Amino acid sequence: MSLKPPVGPQDHVQGNPDAPIELVEYGDFECPFCGQAYYSVKALQAALGDDLRFAFRNFPLAQAHPHALPAAQAAEAAGLQGRFWEMHDLLFEHQDMLDQPNLFRFASALGLDLERFARDFASPEVAAKIRADFLSGARSGVNGTPTFFVNGERYDGSWAPQDFIAALSSLAGGVAVPP
Amino acid sequence: MALEAGKQAPDFSLNSTPDQKVSLSELRGRRVILAFYPADWSPVCSDQLPIYSELVPEFRRYGAEIMGISVDGVWCHAAFGKHRNLRFPLLADFEPKGEVARAYEVYRKKDGFSERALFVIDREGIIRWSYVSPIGINPGADGILEALESMEAKKS
Numbered sequence: 218m219s220l221k222p223p224v225g226p227q228d229h230v231q232g233n234p235d236a237p238i239e240l241v242e243y244g245d246f247e248c249p250f251c252g253q254a255y256y257s258v259k260a261l262q263a264a265l266g267d268d269l270r271f272a273f274r275n276f277p278l279a280q281a282h283p284h285a286l287p288a289a290q291a292a293e294a295a296g297l298q299g300r301f302w303e304m305h306d307l308l309f310e311h312q313d314m315l316d317q318p319n320l321f322r323f324a325s326a327l328g329l330d331l332e333r334f335a336r337d338f339a340s341p342e343v344a345a346k347i348r349a350d351f352l353s354g355a356r357s358g359v360n361g362t363p364t365f366f367v368n369g370e371r372y373d374g375s376w377a378p379q380d381f382i383a384a385l386s387s388l389a390g391g392v393a394v395p396p
Numbered sequence: 397m398a399l400e401a402g403k404q405a406p407d408f409s410l411n412s413t414p415d416q417k418v419s420l421s422e423l424r425g426r427r428v429i430l431a432f433y434p435a436d437w438s439p440v441c442s443d444q445l446p447i448y449s450e451l452v453p454e455f456r457r458y459g460a461e462i463m464g465i466s467v468d469g470v471w472c473h474a475a476f477g478k479h480r481n482l483r484f485p486l487l488a489d490f491e492p493k494g495e496v497a498r499a500y501e502v503y504r505k506k507d508g509f510s511e512r513a514l515f516v517i518d519r520e521g522i523i524r525w526s527y528v529s530p531i532g533i534n535p536g537a538d539g540i541l542e543a544l545e546s547m548e549a550k551k552s
Binding site for chain 2: 277
């Protein structure tokens with residue numbers, strides 16, 4: 218099961234662009250498992266450092282999670298002002314506060330241009346970006362949230378921090394030593 | 397073994413709500429996706445079906461309707477569909493139990509429920525793709541989308 222399309226300019230990417238390991242997450246900001254995985258990814262990034270780059274794609278299960286889509290819109294709208302990752306972190310750290318007034322409070326806390334944020338939040342372009350992410354996930358074999366891809370292949374192993382670090386650091390040639 | 401591509405899809409008439417029935421033959425001229433699943437409320441099914449629900453507009457772009465089928469009764473389906481906000485019908489293969497799953501050769505007699513199996517049926521009622529997933533593994537939607545794409549290319 219492989220990632221379609223590969224990570225490209227349309228993606229939000231963190232970390233060393235030349236890293237030997239590329240991790241892609243399809244996630245839903247309201248999904249509690251994604252909320253746990255957020256901390257696993259942070260631990261992984263700390264352990265692997267420059268050996269890892271990380272991309273996030275939206276996979277909001279909007280019928281199941283009423284705040285998932287607005288939260289994704291907030292992240293993408295923040296991204297248009299260069300602050301995707303800050304919003305991504307705020308959303309996962311406040312999964313019980315994803316109603317619209319709070320999303321705008323987060324935007325304000327990040328110092329975003331709020332008029333522009335409001336416009337982008339509701340724009341067809343942002344909706345299309347989220348839909349494109351979702352469909353790419355469906356075509357890549359995403360079967361729940363979160364679903365991870367490591368170097369383009371679906372990762373079906375455990376993403377509990379220790380397991381995740383062990384599995385991925387072996388790919389980096391054992392560079393990282395799990396704590 | 398599930399019925400394979402090229403076979404005629406067995407017709408059925410099953411309740412989708414307490415007072416509504418859906419039969420496959422009524423859908424001739426449309427493409428149909430049948431998602432057999434073991435049971436409402438089971439953890440894997442609860443992940444699998446919401447993904448399909450999000451994809452209903454995408455399936456329609458290919459002229460396809462999706463339907464879930466399990467041996468659960470109509471009232472159970474109604475509660476499950478409402479709870480998960482599903483945007484497609486769940487059919488009750490309830491009496492005689494599992495009859496439709498048996499016709500598609502995906503009934504697990506010793507368990508009393510069906511395999512987790514997918515069928516994509518063309519406009520003439522011929523199965524064009526089928527897949528049985530290991531029971532605990534959510535098959536996702538990529539196989540369905542690929543089947544629809546290839547049918548679109550062949551106009552079947």
